[in-house]
Amino acid sequence: MTSLPERAPADPVVLLEGVDRSFGEHRALYDLTMRIDAGSISVLLGPNGAGKTTAIRVITGALGVDSGRVRVFGLDPDDPRQGEEVRRRCGVVSAKPALYDRLSGLDNLRYSAELHGMRWGAATRGRVVEAATRFGIHTSLDAQVGGYSTGMKTRLALARAVLHDPELLLFDEPTSGLDPESSLAVLAMIREMAGDGTTVVMCTHLLLEAEGLAEQVIVMEAGAAIAAGRPAELIRGFWPDDAVRLAAEDPAGLAAVADLPGVRGVRPADDDPTAVDVDVDHLGRIPEIVLALTTRGVRLTRVTPREPSLEELYFAVRRPHLPGREAADDGGVRLAAPGASTRHDYQEVGA
Amino acid sequence: MNTRRVAVVVRTELRQLAQARDFWGPMVILGAIFFAVIPTSLFLTITQIGDVEVVGKVSQAVEVLPESTQSQIPDASPEGRTTYALAVFLLAPIAIVVPLTISTAVGAASLVGEREKGTGEFLAHSPAAAKEIYLGKVIASMVPGYLTTAVGFGAYSLIVNLLVGPEVGGWFFPTRQWWVMVLWVLPPFLAITLSIVLRLSGRVRSTAAAQQASGLVTLPLIGIAYAQATGSMFGAARTGWYVGALAWVIAVASLAGGMRSVRRARLLGVADGI
Numbered sequence: 001m002t003s004l005p006e007r008a009p010a011d012p013v014v015l016l017e018g019v020d021r022s023f024g025e026h027r028a029l030y031d032l033t034m035r036i037d038a039g040s041i042s043v044l045l046g047p048n049g050a051g052k053t054t055a056i057r058v059i060t061g062a063l064g065v066d067s068g069r070v071r072v073f074g075l076d077p078d079d080p081r082q083g084e085e086v087r088r089r090c091g092v093v094s095a096k097p098a099l100y101d102r103l104s105g106l107d108n109l110r111y112s113a114e115l116h117g118m119r120w121g122a123a124t125r126g127r128v129v130e131a132a133t134r135f136g137i138h139t140s141l142d143a144q145v146g147g148y149s150t151g152m153k154t155r156l157a158l159a160r161a162v163l164h165d166p167e168l169l170l171f172d173e174p175t176s177g178l179d180p181e182s183s184l185a186v187l188a189m190i191r192e193m194a195g196d197g198t199t200v201v202m203c204t205h206l207l208l209e210a211e212g213l214a215e216q217v218i219v220m221e222a223g224a225a226i227a228a229g230r231p232a233e234l235i236r237g238f239w240p241d242d243a244v245r246l247a248a249e250d251p252a253g254l255a256a257v258a259d260l261p262g263v264r265g266v267r268p269a270d271d272d273p274t275a276v277d278v279d280v281d282h283l284g285r286i287p288e289i290v291l292a293l294t295t296r297g298v299r300l301t302r303v304t305p306r307e308p309s310l311e312e313l314y315f316a317v318r319r320p321h322l323p324g325r326e327a328a329d330d331g332g333v334r335l336a337a338p339g340a341s342t343r344h345d346y347q348e349v350g351a
Numbered sequence: 352m353n354t355r356r357v358a359v360v361v362r363t364e365l366r367q368l369a370q371a372r373d374f375w376g377p378m379v380i381l382g383a384i385f386f387a388v389i390p391t392s393l394f395l396t397i398t399q400i401g402d403v404e405v406v407g408k409v410s411q412a413v414e415v416l417p418e419s420t421q422s423q424i425p426d427a428s429p430e431g432r433t434t435y436a437l438a439v440f441l442l443a444p445i446a447i448v449v450p451l452t453i454s455t456a457v458g459a460a461s462l463v464g465e466r467e468k469g470t471g472e473f474l475a476h477s478p479a480a481a482k483e484i485y486l487g488k489v490i491a492s493m494v495p496g497y498l499t500t501a502v503g504f505g506a507y508s509l510i511v512n513l514l515v516g517p518e519v520g521g522w523f524f525p526t527r528q529w530w531v532m533v534l535w536v537l538p539p540f541l542a543i544t545l546s547i548v549l550r551l552s553g554r555v556r557s558t559a560a561a562q563q564a565s566g567l568v569t570l571p572l573i574g575i576a577y578a579q580a581t582g583s584m585f586g587a588a589r590t591g592w593y594v595g596a597l598a599w600v601i602a603v604a605s606l607a608g609g610m611r612s613v614r615r616a617r618l619l620g621v622a623d624g625i
Contacts, residue, residue: 062475088478098473102370114359
């Protein structure tokens, strides 16, 4: 029997190169390329239908690809033998918990443990109870899952995903359908699991979930990755200058800020008619700007250094790709062609 | 092929069925009707009530049986000969109808049911190979039907011996043909049917569609099984062995084809054409 190829330490845990996957006429993945390094938390961001779930399925080999290259732990998940090894080393929590309602919580966990090659006995039973305890579900293990609440089901699905000590955890919108308290608890658990050194890939369309969790974000649109990198680096790429938001009793007085040294640009704030966003060469300029404005009689009501959030980054990245509206170079508006499914399908229909 | 994983799938499927009263309730009723209620009422009508008209009609049917078959019927009263023929030859198809009906109902829902409930996602991401899942589900679908038949067969034997035995000089059932049919002929017919039903179950969009499609496949198969079983009961002593052997060859080929055709993506419900 030939041995399976091994991943070199510097190689990524997950590598997708130019992956295409279609379902009939619908292109679910289009030239998708991504790299996920060992021990990182990567978040796939994108609207519904962006291809996040398909990407997860392709990573485990649950779905094959039409073209492109997929390697997970250096193995091909689409190969029967290597795919089995990939799936043995992965833990997946899908958007729906995918539990057997007629079975007890214990039997659900046992099923997963045994499919992953763990023999049922005292040791495995101990692991099951330990995993259930970790997610606070141990007191309900003997009850039928059909009677569980949504939160309990998610916790059981999380316990099932970590039962076999996977090296790669894949979460597909794990907080879907949960109340805010349960969502926070689940995110804390994910953070804790990642803290153990496990590689984590999570997809979500909830930006607040990704904020503070993601070490790498991959923004997906129409099956393709349109931006990928560390959030801070991406933000710096989109907004190379530091920025400060200034608000005044009389916003007209703020026009003077454009002539001050170190100011790179001024634009009205999107969400506040009394304020402007000012790009500066560095945040140390702020005291000088404030002094200059007050000297000219401008009564400032607010001075806020601006640190773009992941949400702002997300919309900035997606703006040219939004299916309904696209800011054209000439200031016009482009509408997506009906049925457009890729980033190249937009056509100009009005200005 | 990891046989331990196949066994895990089988056990878990059966555990779920055991929890489903809405499934095994009707299954028990079906078995009871075919193996106990119908034979008991027929035998009682003939042996206890002594309905001359019924005896006459069934006797005419017995005369149509092949010479070799008629020669196996012991010398006894007209009621005894008639009930013996009924018990041994004419009610044989119940052993085919019951397991095929029950197993098909289980099998039809198995793969498409995973998709409908969302649990297919779990299986698709698991290390289990698609062919292991397929085989596990085929076996798990066979067990309830065959188990019902085994228990029903025991009950039927008891009823036959208690009601017909005294008419023909003592307990005589099961006969050799019945053993051959239940242990040798029936299992491959079940396997053939389920191998097709599960392939259908992987392809259709809903459990309801699977059951409709399975009905189309199962009815002719029940017919063939019925004919073959009846023929093997009426034919030479070795006919049952030949029919069973041929059915086993077809069953193995059909199962192998099923295992090759089933794809992991079918568990997700996103394969092309679904």
